[in-house]
Amino acid sequence: MYCRVIVDIVHENVAKPFTYRIPEGMTLAAGQRVSVPFGRMEKEGVITEITSECDIPPEKLRDVIRPLEDFAAIPPELMALAAEMSAKSHCPPAETLRLMLPAQMRGGRVRVKTERRARLAIPDEEAKALILKERKGVKRARLLEMLMGGKKVSVRFLAENINDPGDALRKLERDGIVVLTEEEILRTPTEFYAENQDPEYELTNDQQEVLEEILPKLRDGGGQFLLHGVTGSGKTEVFMHAVRETLRIGKSAIILVPEISLTPQMVSWFRGRFGGIAAVIHSRLSAGERYDEWRRIRRGEARVVIGARSAVFSPAEKLGLIVVDEEHESTYLNDRHPRYDTREVAESRCKREGAALILASATPSILSFARARRGDYMLLEMLRRVQNRPLPEVQVTDMREELERGNNTVLSIAMREALKECAQKGEQAILLMNRRGYNSFVSCRKCGYVVKCPHCDISMTYHMGYGADAGAGRLKCHYCGTEMNTPGTCPECGSRHIRYFGAGTQKVEEEVRKLLPGVTTARMDYDTTGTKDGHGKILEAFRSGQARVLIGTQMIAKGLDFPQVTLVGVVAADLALNLPDYRSRERAFQLFTQVAGRAGRGTKPGRVIIQTYRPEDPVIGFAARQDYRAFFESEWLRRRKGLYPPFTALGRLLIESSSEGEAAEEAEELLRHAREILQAHPDWEKKVITMVLDTPSVKMLRGKYRRHVVIKALKSAETDHFFGELTELAAEGKDRTEIAFEVNPTTML
Ligand code: ADP
Ligand code: ZN
Numbered sequence: 001m002y003c004r005v006i007v008d009i010v011h012e013n014v015a016k017p018f019t020y021r022i023p024e025g026m027t028l029a030a031g032q033r034v035s036v037p038f039g040r041m042e043k044e045g046v047i048t049e050i051t052s053e054c055d056i057p058p059e060k061l062r063d064v065i066r067p068l069e070d071f072a073a074i075p076p077e078l079m080a081l082a083a084e085m086s087a088k089s090h091c092p093p094a095e096t097l098r099l100m101l102p103a104q105m106r107g108g109r110v111r112v113k114t115e116r117r118a119r120l121a122i123p124d125e126e127a128k129a130l131i132l133k134e135r136k137g138v139k140r141a142r143l144l145e146m147l148m149g150g151k152k153v154s155v156r157f158l159a160e161n162i163n164d165p166g167d168a169l170r171k172l173e174r175d176g177i178v179v180l181t182e183e184e185i186l187r188t189p190t191e192f193y194a195e196n197q198d199p200e201y202e203l204t205n206d207q208q209e210v211l212e213e214i215l216p217k218l219r220d221g222g223g224q225f226l227l228h229g230v231t232g233s234g235k236t237e238v239f240m241h242a243v244r245e246t247l248r249i250g251k252s253a254i255i256l257v258p259e260i261s262l263t264p265q266m267v268s269w270f271r272g273r274f275g276g277i278a279a280v281i282h283s284r285l286s287a288g289e290r291y292d293e294w295r296r297i298r299r300g301e302a303r304v305v306i307g308a309r310s311a312v313f314s315p316a317e318k319l320g321l322i323v324v325d326e327e328h329e330s331t332y333l334n335d336r337h338p339r340y341d342t343r344e345v346a347e348s349r350c351k352r353e354g355a356a357l358i359l360a361s362a363t364p365s366i367l368s369f370a371r372a373r374r375g376d377y378m379l380l381e382m383l384r385r386v387q388n389r390p391l392p393e394v395q396v397t398d399m400r401e402e403l404e405r406g407n408n409t410v411l412s413i414a415m416r417e418a419l420k421e422c423a424q425k426g427e428q429a430i431l432l433m434n435r436r437g438y439n440s441f442v443s444c445r446k447c448g449y450v451v452k453c454p455h456c457d458i459s460m461t462y463h464m465g466y467g468a469d470a471g472a473g474r475l476k477c478h479y480c481g482t483e484m485n486t487p488g489t490c491p492e493c494g495s496r497h498i499r500y501f502g503a504g505t506q507k508v509e510e511e512v513r514k515l516l517p518g519v520t521t522a523r524m525d526y527d528t529t530g531t532k533d534g535h536g537k538i539l540e541a542f543r544s545g546q547a548r549v550l551i552g553t554q555m556i557a558k559g560l561d562f563p564q565v566t567l568v569g570v571v572a573a574d575l576a577l578n579l580p581d582y583r584s585r586e587r588a589f590q591l592f593t594q595v596a597g598r599a600g601r602g603t604k605p606g607r608v609i610i611q612t613y614r615p616e617d618p619v620i621g622f623a624a625r626q627d628y629r630a631f632f633e634s635e636w637l638r639r640r641k642g643l644y645p646p647f648t649a650l651g652r653l654l655i656e657s658s659s660e661g662e663a664a665e666e667a668e669e670l671l672r673h674a675r676e677i678l679q680a681h682p683d684w685e686k687k688v689i690t691m692v693l694d695t696p697s698v699k700m701l702r703g704k705y706r707r708h709v710v711i712k713a714l715k716s717a718e719t720d721h722f723f724g725e726l727t728e729l730a731a732e733g734k735d736r737t738e739i740a741f742e743v744n745p746t747t748m749l
């Protein structure tokens with residue numbers, strides 16, 4: 001017998017499977033990992049197929065060395081998924097297969113953990129008799145006592161109670177009185193948050209109606225849904241019921257969340273209700289814990305998996321349901337190689353494995369909503385909050401008027417009043433400031449010079465010092481981390497009028513502290529959450545009520561449920577609206593609506609204030625009215641007119657080099673090449689609307705000069721082919737330039 005093996009090397013020449021002979025007496029299966037000879041090396045690989053046919057001459061064939069596990073690590077459905085992803089994204093199968101396994105399994109960096117255990121080989125009565133007879137060995141007697149009752153006891157536990165039991169145990173084993181075994185144990189992570197018991201709510205009408213659609217389809221092994229439920233409509237409860245039904249029919253469920261650290265509540269609810277049958281996968285697990293959770297899932301012991309995007313590849317046994325919560329989040333796009341969209345992967349799995357798919361959000365992505373309208377998904381709506389709680393009231397303040405009135409601080413008069421009132425009533429507030437640091441940039445009042453990062457062509461952000469360093473502020477680059485002291489005089493003209501402009505989270509926090517002396521604030525941004533469990537601590541301080549005002553970047557908009565929050569402020573709405581990207585309006589709408597949804601989730605009604613210099617912008621209006629449908633229609637029209645995705649496909653060849661000349665040259669070369677491809681395929685060329693070579697708005701990043709070729713083309717099979725060729729072109733690369741090709745890239749900066 002023979003097997004075909006994808007060897008774990010990412011190189012174009014190794015992209016196809018190699019055939020090996022299976023030695024006599026070895027049984028292997030597709031999906032199993034094996035060690036094989038490769039050139040003069042020994043390599044790991046995954047079996048794609050077992051076959052009795054082979055047209056390679058026997059003298060050229062080599063034997064499989066050994067299996068790496070005694071079971072197929074990758075089940076057939078995931079093998080098929082890896083093959084599909086490889087074909088679709090034009091990347092070698094070795095790379096997509098890696099997605100299907102915990103990273104540390106490769107190269108044997110993680111092992112099964114075992115524990116030595118002892119048990120009696122004789123009945124308790126005999127042991128009792130022995131204990132009575134025992135004269136010299138007190139230790140022996142105590143060991144026998146501890147082992148009575150048919151228990152298996154770990155040697156570690158015995159050693160904690162009896163000094164140095166090793167020799168005595170070995171002697172007992174030799175005498176046939178005790179059996180020592182090496183047994184596998186699982187490192188199951190314990191979470192830092194408490195488990196919650198099932199609240200057993202009575203379902204709302206909306207929840208009930210939605211479940212009446214989902215459950216029958218789920219039982220039949222299918223159904224694709226887009227659940228549009230406003231913030232606080234109780235979507236999580238719908239997931240729980242769907243999961244319970246999935247378990248009842250003997251299947252497994254995968255619940256995907258944008259970022260596990262931001263959804264501790266969801267996790268604790270699931271743990272509380274489903275206990276050990278739930279596995280939670282997140283980035284803080286140790287390699288061993290991750291591996292053990294994976295094995296629990298692979299064996300079918302854990303049948304509810306909760307995790308971020310990579311959990312979509314969990315080897316859940318008899319998959320019955322995948323939920324993608326907050327499906328609009330950009331974290332579901334993996335922009336590192338191999339690129340994938342978690343929602344597409346989930347959909348493909350559900351179709352292949354006969355499972356129901358639920359995409360859920362208060363602000364569905366334009367793409368998903370359009371697909372629901374087209375009938376690809378069944379649209380389910382929950383447009384009311386639970387217990388008839390009102391949606392928060394939204395007020396827009398015009399910051400231009402504030403300036404006219406002589407208020408040049410970052411907080412409008414209305415915001416100040418509302419914050420004071422909120423503090424007086426002992427309630428809590430959340431302020432969104434979508435830029436970290438103290439000031440956004442430092443510039444010269446006289447000549448206009450702006451301090452930029454020497455490696456990135458991006459303005460440096462001013463950060464305040466803390467503690468002993470207070471006052472000693474530093475400039476930081478948010479792209480590459482470079483830091484420098486703030487210049488005392490302008491490096492261009494020598495003027496001393498070099499000042500800070502624009503506010504960041506630090507500045508907002510300072511303003512709030514000035515306004516509300518004695519009120520504790522908490523700040524949540526990239527700078528304060530870098531440490532292990534940074535998120536958890538900040539959220540806990542806010543949940544416990546110790547901190548009354550939470551200031552943060554978009555991190556705070558996600559899925560949090562704090563019943564005491566009655567005021568939400570968007571400090572600088574324009575920041576989100578003005579990014580040079582066709583999706584910035586969609587993202588801004590989502591951000592404002594999501595953050596507004598944090599207000600009034602308890603019994604007290606909520607209030608939202610959006611500060612802007614452009615109150616006439618329709619996106620501000622849609623967000624203020626929380627009118628998703630109207631926003632969707634307007635955005636859909638704009639995209640159709642402007643020929644943006646999903647009406648077209650955008651492709652971007654990004655060229656980066658430490659030499660500006662080389663970046664420019666290579667870009668020209670690639671453009672020429674792309675044109676040649678089109679000339680050879682007139683039918684492809686017809687689909688291309690524009691193809692331009694340009695300098696991206698960030699022209700230098702981490703010391704690399706950048707150019708890009710942006711292609712806008714009609715969505716079609718021809719465009720797919722063209723983009724496929726460009727992907728391969730990019731993969732060839734060049735020594736000193738980095739080239740990447742992305743379809744609908746996550747950012748155009
Ligand atoms: P969403 O995710 O839709 O924003 P959640 O699922 O977080 O909303 O639910 C909002 C709040 O309502 C939570 O505190 C939840 O415990 C509560 N809740 C959910 N369903 C019900 C119900 N049927 N009756 C009462 N409270 C509910
Ligand atoms: Zn100057």
Ligand code: ZN
Nearest residue numbers: 453456477480
């Ligand atoms: Zn930089």
